[in-house]
Amino acid sequence: MAVTEPPERPTQRDIARRAGVSTATVSYVLSGRRGGAKPPPEETRQRVMRAVAEVGYQVDHAGRSLRRRRSDLVALMYPAPSSPWSDRLAEQMQEAAAERGLGVVALPMSDSAAGEALLRVLRERYVDGAVLLPDCPVDPDEIAVLARQGLSLVVFDDDLDPDGFDVVRQDRGRACREAVEHLVAAGHRRIAYLGHPGEDRWRSARSVKLRSYRQVLQQHGIGAAPDLVLPVADSRPDAYAAVRELLRRAEPPTAVVSATDRAAIDAVWAARDHGTAVPGGLAVTGIGNIPEGLVIKPSLTTVGAREFDFSAQVARLFERLDAAAPLPGEVMAARWELIVRESA
Amino acid sequence: MAVTEPPERPTQRDIARRAGVSTATVSYVLSGRRGGAKPPPEETRQRVMRAVAEVGYQVDHAGRSLRRRRSDLVALMYPAPSSPWSDRLAEQMQEAAAERGLGVVALPMSDSAAGEALLRVLRERYVDGAVLLPDCPVDPDEIAVLARQGLSLVVFDDDLDPDGFDVVRQDRGRACREAVEHLVAAGHRRIAYLGHPGEDRWRSARSVKLRSYRQVLQQHGIGAAPDLVLPVADSRPDAYAAVRELLRRAEPPTAVVSATDRAAIDAVWAARDHGTAVPGGLAVTGIGNIPEGLVIKPSLTTVGAREFDFSAQVARLFERLDAAAPLPGEVMAARWELIVRESA
DNA sequence: CTGAAAGCGCTTACAG
């Protein structure tokens, strides 16, 4: 009968014993660090490295980070589901982090309790810093608290003021309103909205898209018909089906504004497949400016940042991480714009 | 001149002092745990909780996890960019994890050194367990080592045998070959392949899609024309442009198999926009079976799992985490199938 | 019922 060995992870003590040195020397060899002093001589280094290889030693993160008071890890928090923008930001963060020997974890935030659980990663200092993309369900008050406790934070938010963390302003409300204005100016009165599920129950900073839609319609005396607001923007199949259904109504809308480009693109396909011309029969506007919007026919009118690039924001996060003393908060711009193409 | 206060995180010592108790009591109150003994009386509990609230205490993950030898965190490693499947799995993992008070971090693996840096999260025991989706550039040998050291692992892989970790078999090679066979059986001889960038340099387990394509063509004596293999499957704009270019050639292909459904869908659009009938003028097969493939016209023929559900695999991960003694490895099935719809 | 103490695995200022 085979005895199940308890899983064993070798520690620096094991390495030290094996190499006939102290744990201090092991640590010095492994880290390369050594205050100002000279590193251990080559012969010692070899002995340690051999022992490391023999037992397959890997440093233990808990021990190291407790001692060093840093985890060498940063997080990217973004609203689920992921998007080309969150993917791109993750990629850029990973590249910048890798240069410094840091790692990046992604935290896709859902609305559920499971999303809330992810905040633990920030609260319990699992990471040294984070970028927070807009529409994450995080209490704004908590952000300042986290920053005050030394977490490096770059936060995409149009309402929050910097306070020991940096804020990236996108001015999403203005841009979204411009998109709806664009439709109204073209004569549209029956304008549907494809929104996020639950969006009307979100706190105001998160529901900026829906609010912009309602606000502009109201300003123009257009009653927002509740049956034109559909929570399908996070699912392509749902969006497609919803728009097909809209077009079959007795009084179909003449325009659609969608909280996501993904759903907007499916709205375009639904219209095309229904034999409705875009924008002639149905004008379509997205929000987000994903690359895919450029290649559909007609190309997608949308709202978003023009540059598919976060290097300035990523650089700022690492600047903050590297800073000896806490940096005051700074405002950065990454303005959203109305990008008029062919679909509206 | 304002003095910049060093960021201060209160510790349990601070709480203990403030509440006039020992750190042991603070820990007992906070964790609710208490061996077999009775929990502290309500009055003590109140005092501690008040102090916690006053200073905004949050447990420190490094200290806790060093002592408890577990992080209460699991990871999902998946090949970047994200997909509806990786999003779905992340969501299901989060729900199951939240029920147990655990958190989930996502690790999008790229091919670069930055991707390699993510392995640190597993190697250094940043997490207690992980699900590894296929096509992650992880050395198979290392997986067994990690498992032996106590990391709970559920690995999607068609080649690896379970060995202290569980393996989910999808039989992707067979399914991909069936898709190409399907095209050949329909009489296609000029079949293009939209692949991942760098796919021909990947180790064999990762390049199963490209190999399946080449293998079936060869079996049927069809020479694979190198100019029909295009590395555009990870970018929708690239895929669209590539297929448009293919269709403009003197001798355009009559079929396309794409390593991703995303690119396959753009291939369908490109054909439609070019005035080429699908599947009449161009048959299109995807790989992956994303929900979007159901709503395009014509609906997408593809290869993938039928059920958009990972609950069995997720349950297994947590079973493994909960197990008192190391569990032997198990093989689970989540077979990919050829799903013939309208596009081929 | 509560607290003093040990110790998880590391790093690093310090002594020799």
Next chain:
DNA sequence: CTGAAAGCGCTTACAG
């Protein structure tokens, strides 16, 4: 040049 020792913030078996 190297090692003994302290200590990061927790948890928990144990003594009182």
